[in-house]
Every structure is written in structure tokens, then in C-alpha cells.
Amino acid sequence: MIVGQIRDLIRSGSLPVGTRLPAERDLCERMNVSRLTLREALRALEVSGLIQIRAGAHGGAFVTAPDTDRAGQGLTDLLSTSGLSASQVTEARIALELGTVQHICERATEDDLRELRVLCDQAEEARELGSYTVDMSYSFHLRAVQASHNPAIGMIMGSIRDAVLMSMRAAHHEGKQGVEEHRAFVDAVGRRDAAEARRILAAHLQRTVDAVAGD
Structure with missing residues (x-):
């Protein structure tokens, strides 16, 4: 009380x-x-x-202001004890990320686009060297929603980091196609083409849903 x-x-x-x-x-x-x-x-x-x-x-x-790492760990602990599956976490990501695409396309700055392209370049290099990790994919998705310039969305995505990484690891498929889709998404955002950006992201996330189906 x-x-x-x-x-x-x-x-x-x-x-x-x-x-x-x-x-x-x-x-x-x-x-x-x-x-x-x-x-x-x-x-x-x-x-x-x-x-x-x-x-x-x-x-x-x-x-004090609670940090997202602390909040994220608490949420991860909750998810791990609630019996939620990787597919359910991914469906939650779809609701969050697809719902943010319009704002990203409207508000992303040149700095946002440049930083997203740098992440794509780093991911491509890591993939060629065989050192690509799901953490790199998460960093891209986090930076993308941050380009919406809505702090609440960035904080929510940051707070579910461990849960998202869990679902990404369960998918076992982030490779060349995933990196190419990231780059195509950034290009669509750069053109302010929300419909195309949403289509690319929806297909990208759906592959994760399909990969973890039944988990």
C-alpha cells in the first residue's frame, strides 16, 4: 500500500x-x-x-527515472515466467513496428537515414565475414523506431530488448535477405514512401513469424 x-x-x-x-x-x-x-x-x-x-x-x-535496461530485464523475467512464445513476442513486434512506419517516414531526418545506412553497411560486412548477430538486427530495428521521434516508442522497444532477441534467435534465419530488406526499408523511408516501407517491413517480420510458428 x-x-x-x-x-x-x-x-x-x-x-x-x-x-x-x-x-x-x-x-x-x-x-x-x-x-x-x-x-x-x-x-x-x-x-x-x-x-x-x-x-x-x-x-x-x-x-529517479527508471532506465530501459532495468525495465527490460523485469519484462523479460515476466515474459519468461508467463509462458509466452517467440511467435507471440514477434506478433507484438509487428503491432509496434508496423504501427510506427508512417511516423518514421514523416519524421526521419537525414541523420536518421545516414545512421540507418551505416548499420546496414556494418551488417553487410559482418554477414560477409560470418560474424553477423541478432544483436545487430535488433540495433537496426531499435534505431528505425527511434526515427519516429516519439520517445515513448523508443523506450518501449528498448525495454523489450531481451524478449525481441529471444524471438530473433528462435527464428534462425537472419542472413543476406534480412540485411537486404533492412536496406530496402531505409531506401523507402528516404523516399517518404510509407506504403512501400510498410510492405517491406511486414514481409520481413512475417518471415520471423513463420520461422517461429509453433514455438
Whole structure:
């Protein structure tokens, strides 16, 4: 209950990032709880990444912004214990990534396009050397959704990194065709051709769905 109350204050903006929480005694009196109960709640909030507890004369509990790595690990743990399959994760990717294509085509800058092409070049070189990994594919897809310039979309994609990598590894097929599709997608975005970009990405992701079908 105490955890929920403090979390609600943080999420509502009543306690912005960087804010120091009131002293333990004040919080105990305000919430009518013991110090032991409060400290357990603060530890739970620290584990979740919502606060940071600092020691020393200028210490205390400070509101922090949870990072995507921490959130992603928590989501990966949830996925691994929920019985979700690689195909279900891939279907979720399709909903997220295809739904972002229009924004990518409208908002991608020249810097975005250049960085995506660099990733394509690196992937092509790695493929020829036999060192291409699914991490490289994920980096491309993450950078692509970031080109939508909607921080929420980038954060969501970043937070499900491990789950996406799991589904990519299960597919076992990212090779020449995948790299070529990445490059064709960037070219379509560069032409602001959302329909073509969506068609390419849909076919690209569908191959993953087909590869992990039944998992």
C-alpha cells in the first residue's frame, strides 16, 4: 500500500525526478506507518528503479527515472515466467513496428537515414565475414523506431530488448535477405514512401513469424 502511494505520487508528477523524499519521520507520520514498514517500501521502490537511496550528510531517498535496461530485464523475467512464445513476442513486434512506419517516414531526418545506412553497411560486412548477430538486427530495428521521434516508442522497444532477441534467435534465419530488406526499408523511408516501407517491413517480420510458428 505504501509502495503504491509513493509510486502514484511519482507517476502523477507530484514528486518529479530529482526530488528528495521527505525525511523518514515525516513520511511515517504522514502515512501512519512504522519506520520498518517505510524502509521496506523504499527498498522495493529502489529495486524497481523509481528511487535511489543515498547515504551521507546529503543523502536520502531521491526520485529517479527508471532506465530501459532495468525495465527490460523485469519484462523479460515476466515474459519468461508467463509462458509466452517467440511467435507471440514477434506478433507484438509487428503491432509496434508496423504501427510506427508512417511516423518514421514523416519524421526521419537525414541523420536518421545516414545512421540507418551505416548499420546496414556494418551488417553487410559482418554477414560477409560470418560474424553477423541478432544483436545487430535488433540495433537496426531499435534505431528505425527511434526515427519516429516519439520517445515513448523508443523506450518501449528498448525495454523489450531481451524478449525481441529471444524471438530473433528462435527464428534462425537472419542472413543476406534480412540485411537486404533492412536496406530496402531505409531506401523507402528516404523516399517518404510509407506504403512501400510498410510492405517491406511486414514481409520481413512475417518471415520471423513463420520461422517461429509453433514455438
